[in-house]
Amino acid sequence: MYLIKVSQFCLVLVGVASWCNAEKKPNIVMIVADDVGWNDVGFHGSNQINTPNIDALGLNGIYFDRYYAQQSCTPSRSALLTGRYPIRLGYQGLPINPGENRSISHDFWTLPKALKGLGYMNHLVGKWHLGSASKNFTPQAYGYDSHYGYLDGFVSYFDHDIQSDGHLGKDMYSDHQPLTNTTGEYFTDMVTRRSIEVIKNHPQEKPLHLVISHLAAHTGKSTGDMDGVLEVASDEYNDKKYGYIPDKIRRMYAEIVERMDTSIGDVVEALDRKGILDNTIIVFFSDNGAPTNGFFKNRGSNFPFRGIKLSLFEGGVRVPAVVYSSKFKNKGRIYKNLFHITDWAPTLYSAAGGDASKLGLDGANQWTNLVYDSKLVKRDEILLNIDEVEGYSGLIKGRYKLINSTFGDGDETFNNYTGEVSVNRPYNVRKVLMSKTNRALGNCKTLNQEKLLLALRKKMTMPNCRPNVDTLKCPGECLFDLKEDPCESKDISKKLPRVTENLRNRLQIFNDERKPQLNRPVDPNSNPQHCNGFWYPWMDEDGCWFDSHQI
Known part of the structure; x- marks a missing residue:
């Protein structure tokens, strides 16, 4: 799967090892957007939504061209946590519902536990969505020292509640303590404040691993088990600011994404104030493609790709991503190698001085490639997923991709082209160059940087390759x-039967290794009415706590 020239590997490995031993372990900050599409960031050519801080991270670091996540929330987060394809965990199916007793076995290696073994302090701010039937399956049980946020798939931006199986309950916690005094606070602002607190209070002698898992830009307040609405913090989505966007819902979406981008700038600024920015790796990516339509539709855009969230077409799994580190030898470049969400676990563990080569992970350690702008490790295959319940699967091998059936039995809502966005205003280069992120990274408005940004953006702007008539x-x-x-x-x-057979055989090998899905119905015992209106770890006798007292 990964091609390595041994002689080159030995030479470069010596350099990486000496760097790890000679310097302090790098801090790691991972920022995960929720349901943000390919065409919802400025660096991909979108002129509708400003993302100056995200764009600036890539300008001073690396933009990914072929970055793939899983098709939806829970599968992506399981892959990120463990470095393994969801089929290894039984997490390949639909996302976890509140009140569903599903969890990842503790037999699996996890990145935060491994980093803890290297001396790191680990913090998760925001979304978990990997199971919460028991406290033994919440973030602290998998290696995080603290968690501030929600345990399930999403919450309303102001009320912090979620509906499941007809039951409405709040889902907002600081560690295992329900937070009863946050109603009315906008969740993105809460994430920003908490993340800055973690950075400010972090002991200098310890390396930091901080995961900031945003609600933005998922729909918020639930209007039913399979629907939701967007909520903005102010009326800035109005005609005056976003009048150039015809769709009012997309105007709200643009405001939510831009507010998340502002949050990122505030976090980078906090790292700079702490004096640790120069020794911090910052990662940003979306957990899956945008659900332009369908379940929890948010009007995000995956233009020009086919498909949306839950689909294995490019629009569902190929997402925006950037990474920054002061250690990169060539900055402001586009990374063309295949990169999958499972790759972060071995890549960042390696950056921290660990060795994941014998752990049997599906992810590829691409740290050397990123640092030295090398092609030492070439990932040429990605299993997109095998969902035996919904009956569809997909695999990428080199330049080819095989899809075996589609989500929703071919429902065009999920598998056709959506979210076309016209270019209707100029790209604001000045906002990127004068962003908090760009200024914190020591750059100012220069002609050379402006030229580089525009040149990179031109290369990353995908031309409209959609057919005039879609008959597929x-x-x-x-x-x-x-x-x-x-x-x-x-x-x-039919034109390339041997290639098709080769990919079909690879899918079959993975299918033979697949663990059956662990999806379960909602447990009626999880009803939040049993815990003062909060979703809670109902499988524990002491699962419901308020003010450090069991209810």
């Missing part, structure tokens, strides 16, 4: 050449 259906197999046809408009499976 994939009730069975479809093979695509992603290099020639990134919009997945032409099935070439």
Whole structure:
């Protein structure tokens, strides 16, 4: 799966090892957006939404071109935590519902536990969504020293509640303590404040691992078990600021994304004030493609790709991502190698001085590639997923991608083209150059930096490759050449039968290794009415606590 020249590896490994031993372990800050699409960031060519701080991270670091996540929330977060494909964990299916007793076995290696073994302090701010039936399956049980946020899939931005199986309850915790005094506070602001507190109070002698898992830009207040609405902190989405966007819902979406971007700038500034920015790796990515339509639709855009969240087409799994480190030898570049969300676990563990080579992870350690702008490790295959319940699967091998059936039995809502966005205003280069992130990283408005940003953005702006008439259906197999046809408009499976057979065989090998899904119905005993209106770890006798007292 990964091609390495041994002689080159030995030479570079010596350099990496000496760096790890000679310097303090790097701090690691991972920022995860929720349901933000490919075309919802400025560096991909979007002129509708300003993301100056995210754009500036890539300008001073690396933009990813072929970055893939899983198709939805829970599978992506399981892959991030463990470095393994969800099929290894039984987490390949639909996301966890509040009140569902599903959890990851503690037999699996996790990144925060491994980093703790290297002396790190680990903090999770925001979304968990990997199980909460018992406190033994909440963030602290997997290596985090603290958690501030919600345990399930999403909450309303102001009330912090979520509905499941007809039951409405709040889901806002500081560690295991329900927070009863946060109603009315905008969740993105709460995430920002808490993240800055963690950074400010962190002991200098310890390396920091901070995961900031945003609610933005998922829909918030639930209007039903499979729907939701967007909530903004102010009326800044109005005609005066976003009048150039015809769709009012997308105006609200733009405000939510821009407020998240502002939060990122505040976090980078806090790292700078703490004096640790120069020794911090900062990662940003979205957990899956945007649900333009369908369940919890937010009007995000995956243009020009086919598909949305829950689909294995590019729009569902190919997402925006950037990474920054002062250690990168060549900054302000585009990383073309395949990169999967499972790769962060071995990559960041390696950056911290660990060795994941014998752990049997599905992720590839690409730290050397990122630091030295090398092609030492070449990832040429990604298992997108195998969902035996919904009956669809997908695999990328080199330039080719095989889809075996589609989500929703071919429902065009999930598998066709959505979210086309016209270019209707100029890109604001000045905002990027004068952003908090760019200024904290020691850069100012220079002609050279402006030229570099515009040149990189031009390369990353995907041309409209959609067909004039979409006639493609994939009730069975479809093979695509992603290099020639990134919009997945032409099935070439019959034209290239040997390639199709090769990818089909690879999928079968993975399928033989697949663990059955652990999805379960909502347990009626989880009803938040049993815990003063809060979703809680109902499987524990002491699962419901208020003010450090068991209820």
